Amino acid sequence: GENVEQHPSTLSVQEGDSAVIKCTYSDSASNYFPWYKQELGKGPQLIIDIRSNVGEKKDQRIAVTLNKTAKHFSLHITETQPEDSAVYFCAASPTSGTYKYIFGTGTRLKVLA
């Protein structure tokens, strides 16, 4: 079955710097890759997603890139702010048309003011 690895597990950056979180997946049939932000004591919130027919997607300070050949995708946050501090999860959808996501292990991002 699908396996998603996520690195790093923790990441500290200075406010204003960029943060990059990387994920790899194993199932070449996966075609949808969402990223979630989870604040303490809350459920995950979708922040950006990408489909397998696209290589990059941007939304203001957040971008996601996908390399299908290498089976990895990355989250890029630019001009980080303290409110970006949270746990970020990547996920992969292993079967077309379903929402049965496989989640990465999470990255705890801390933005230092």
Next chain:
Amino acid sequence: GAVVSQHPSRVICKSGTSVKIECRSLDFQATTMFWYRQFPKQSLMLMATSNEGSKATYEQGVEKDKFLINHASLTLSTLTVTSAHPEDSSFYICSPTGDTQYFGPGTRLTVL
């Protein structure tokens, strides 16, 4: 995004009691409901999938008689943890899904 509520947000119970968690999708119809469990500093683990009006499908290792799921309508699903034990203490998150998957705010269960 859609509005999803979970109730209660926190619950503390004694070992051996049953706890019911409600998940409501307030402004859309969820044809599918996923229930996840998340232990501290860990990722989300899918427990079960249910379609409205059908029996839930449980992931391997999840006891269906212990975690009772009801998805009676397109806007309400419940998860009942029966005869709860301390090892069931966790953060339970529902995920109502229609055209898009959403997540509830979670319920923190602590079993003493």
